[in-house]
Amino acid sequence: MNTDTYALELQQISHTFSDRQKSVHVLDKISLTVNKGEFVSLIGPSGSGKSTIFHMIGGLLTPSSGEIYINGRQVTGEKGLISYMPQSSSLFPWRTVEENVGLALEVEGMSKKQTLQLAREWLPKIGLGGYEQAYPHMLSGGMQQRVAFLRALLSNQELICLDEPFGALDALSRLEMQNWLLSVWEEYQRSVLLVTHSIDEALLLSDKIYVLSDKPAVIAKEIVVPLERPRHEEMMVRSEYLQVKQQILSLLKNRQT
Ligand SMILES: Nc1ncnc2c1ncn2[C@@H]1O[C@H](COP(=O)(O)OP(=O)(O)OP(=O)(O)O)[C@@H](O)[C@H]1O
Ligand SMILES: [Mg+2]
Incomplete structure (x- = not known):
């Protein structure tokens, strides 16, 4: 190219x-x-x-x-050519924090096991260690934003x-x-x-x-x-x-x- x-x-x-x-x-x-x-x-x-x-x-x-x-x-x-973090939080309420983080990678074809591993590695780095299995409604607005942000960043x-x-x-x-x-x-x-x-x-x-x-x-x-x-x-x-x-x-x- x-x-x-x-x-x-x-x-x-x-x-x-x-x-x-x-x-x-x-x-x-x-x-x-x-x-x-x-x-x-x-x-x-x-x-x-x-x-x-x-x-x-x-x-x-x-x-x-x-x-x-x-x-x-x-x-x-x-569609589908960029990693995009929209203005309002776009977390899926029925998915846990770690499942939300891995979503973009799953869509890109990575196995769920791998995406969860990556999510667990990164969540503590954005101050969300311990929240891996929480659901979005249990998080503050700012914490939800950090999850959405991490998801955008980890996408390939x-x-x-x-x-x-x-x-x-x-x-x-x-x-x-x-x-x-x-x-x-x-x-x-x-x-x-x-x-x-x-x-x-x-x-x-x-x-x-x-x-x-x-x-x-x-x-x-x-x-x-x-x-x-x-x-x-x-x-x-x-x-x-x-x-x-x-x-x-x-x-x-x-x-x-
Ligand atoms: N689907 C739509 N139908 C009609 N008008 C729309 C639609 N989406 C956006 N607009 C209008 O287009 C303009 C720009 O909207 P946009 O959301 O892109 O602004 P923005 O620069 O992102 O603003 P902000 O900084 O407040 O987020 C606004 O006047 C809005 O009302
Ligand atoms: Mg806007």
Whole structure:
């Protein structure tokens, strides 16, 4: 395979939701790329169409126009090619925690015995040792999110799409999870596309950030994060960090103009 191809490429994606009463133009010619092994964030106002973009990448929704490429292949409308963590927890209530973690791998053909072994190995690393056989309703919202996150991460798909994976976590657990995600990503070098509302989160984790405008959303700006790796929190006080942060803030603030 041509190694120059992107892990993900969106070309001129536009979308309008219509029903009998009205139509809503949500996305307007969105083009973006995720290189192999790159960590990319998508930041934008609520309702701008970020989750809609993810539904399209996952093949759950076909764009009104435009094309989606994964590893250089046109896949618009095809399902099952990415690992996807949706915005709301998607755990199956009738499956235990460890069975939920193993689900994506089972779908990919791994034996249940192997998936459970992997789940038992990983759950303690996200602070959920002892909860292997619990059911989702016995967990807090943040714990449920961690299970969904681990499931997405363990799937063998090369591209991981995370839709606000840390939204329900308190500041401290959020920081811990960000650091954990960073260390896993640095080790495995998967391609990640992350939706977040947190500018700090986007800056700390990403190589590249796309800032979306209000709907109909266009890419307001593509920003290459000027920080070396490994990343650490002390970088948040650097002048180049604060400068980019300010830039993103004003893009989001001035979005109506
Ligand atoms: N199935 C649908 N039918 C009609 N309109 C929809 C549908 N799904 C989403 N929308 C509309 O599209 C717009 C974008 O929604 P989307 O969920 O993608 O926003 P978002 O950027 O993910 O927002 P948030 O940050 O709040 O999660 C919203 O105005 C929403 O009402
Ligand atoms: Mg959303």
